[in-house]
Amino acid sequence: MMDDMIDHLAGLRDLPVWQPMPPALRKSFAAGLPQTGTDPAALYGEFQTRIQPYVTGNTHPRFFGWVHGGGNAVSMLAELLAGAMNANCGGRDHVGIAVERQVIAWAAAMLGMPAQTSGVLLTGSSMANFCALLCARYQALGPAGRAQGIGDAKLIAYASAGAHRCVTGAMDMAGIGADSLRKIPLDGNFQMDIAALRDAIAADRAAGLAPFLIVGTAGSVDVGAFDDLTALADLAAAERLWFHADAAFGALAALSPTHATLLRGIERADSVAFDFHKWAQVTYDAGCLLVRDPLIQRATFAQSTSYLAAAPRGLAGGEPWPCDLGPDLSRGFRALKIWMTLSAHGAAKLGAVVDHGCALAQHLAARIIASNRLELLAPVALNIVCFGISGQHDEAVANLVADLQEEGLFAPSTTTINGRLAIRVAIVNHRTEQTDIDAFVDEILRRTPKS
Numbered sequence: 001m002m003d004d005m006i007d008h009l010a011g012l013r014d015l016p017v018w019q020p021m022p023p024a025l026r027k028s029f030a031a032g033l034p035q036t037g038t039d040p041a042a043l044y045g046e047f048q049t050r051i052q053p054y055v056t057g058n059t060h061p062r063f064f065g066w067v068h069g070g071g072n073a074v075s076m077l078a079e080l081l082a083g084a085m086n087a088n089c090g091g092r093d094h095v096g097i098a099v100e101r102q103v104i105a106w107a108a109a110m111l112g113m114p115a116q117t118s119g120v121l122l123t124g125s126s127m128a129n130f131c132a133l134l135c136a137r138y139q140a141l142g143p144a145g146r147a148q149g150i151g152d153a154k155l156i157a158y159a160s161a162g163a164h165r166c167v168t169g170a171m172d173m174a175g176i177g178a179d180s181l182r183k184i185p186l187d188g189n190f191q192m193d194i195a196a197l198r199d200a201i202a203a204d205r206a207a208g209l210a211p212f213l214i215v216g217t218a219g220s221v222d223v224g225a226f227d228d229l230t231a232l233a234d235l236a237a238a239e240r241l242w243f244h245a246d247a248a249f250g251a252l253a254a255l256s257p258t259h260a261t262l263l264r265g266i267e268r269a270d271s272v273a274f275d276f277h278k279w280a281q282v283t284y285d286a287g288c289l290l291v292r293d294p295l296i297q298r299a300t301f302a303q304s305t306s307y308l309a310a311a312p313r314g315l316a317g318g319e320p321w322p323c324d325l326g327p328d329l330s331r332g333f334r335a336l337k338i339w340m341t342l343s344a345h346g347a348a349k350l351g352a353v354v355d356h357g358c359a360l361a362q363h364l365a366a367r368i369i370a371s372n373r374l375e376l377l378a379p380v381a382l383n384i385v386c387f388g389i390s391g392q393h394d395e396a397v398a399n400l401v402a403d404l405q406e407e408g409l410f411a412p413s414t415t416t417i418n419g420r421l422a423i424r425v426a427i428v429n430h431r432t433e434q435t436d437i438d439a440f441v442d443e444i445l446r447r448t449p450k451s
């Protein structure tokens, strides 16, 4: 299996980016629970024919959709080691917790946050944003909020209109309500309009509501825009609000000497959510929450129960445990693949991956601008390029994208920019080269009628 998987990663270019599952195969996964076992060697054969060819495709250099990381072989092997250890990293005194703390300290240092910053690894930024919002709720309501819920506290949060959907979801799941999230309009650079934010906070205070949280986006999912985090930090401090940064993929720009300035101000955040499974190329899943004040993180999640009591010595030592820093009790050894990936490749190489992706995005933007048939639909701040095809309706654009995906050639995604369906390319995978970008543009032009 290991030899095959190394060969698989080495030979990705010869494979389709993605292919739809044949209907019979899809149906075959509605079988009943197996009553007797199957030989693992035969099962591996089934994996090779029924599973391996039909996965998402985000390891492929021509996968450009959404914001999917490409993974790396060291992380893959670390998953094997973690599986063999089968450590439960919810707590107790063992090396898995030490590795996780090391990873959290590296993440805080990467973003310029204080050394005492605490954190926890989670599935992804959706969970990390949710947990950050719970910390902000704790700061606003204290222990009573945990015991009695939000009651009639009229908590209000603010994020840009370009914020990820998980911020809305977090408000909903935290019991505060999605309607209590103010979506502040964007300016011409797709950044949150700070004057509009200031006005919204003043209007809410005047109406007797209780602003508690500003969420800045560092790398928006649509177009890769960065809010002015310094201005948001200033405003949050002046208004005494929790300042959270959703840096799901943008956080890794901190490792790039040329793009790190985009993150200026993130070091002042009360909390940050980001993913190692995106630009850091760790295999899924590997989300991270950082919280500036360790006491608030612990106060937000800790519970005391006799069957989980910590002890001064022995295996029940080693507090604080991750189960008191987030919602999960049983947790896998996620930290190992992150620690091994960062150690194997080093910060400078990961920063170079960020720069490479951004340079490819600029190359794509330049080809779009040079063409008289393609139109750039948003500024390219980072690694995301949104463009349209002159004179083509949304339906034609959607069909073109689906054709490219179904033929296994390229996997871009789509989004809506100013009411128009855009082809969206996010270059996250370290395997993508300029030849892939050129082939993509050439193929689109080949399929697009000349006007």
Ligand SMILES: Cc1ncc(COP(=O)(O)O)c(C=O)c1O
Binding pocket: 066, 067, 123, 124, 125, 126, 127, 164, 166, 217, 219, 220, 221, 246, 247, 248, 249, 275, 287
């Ligand atoms: C800006 C932003 N926030 C949050 C998320 C959600 O992250 P995850 O998919 O890891 O839950 C994404 C995902 O692409 C994102 O781009």
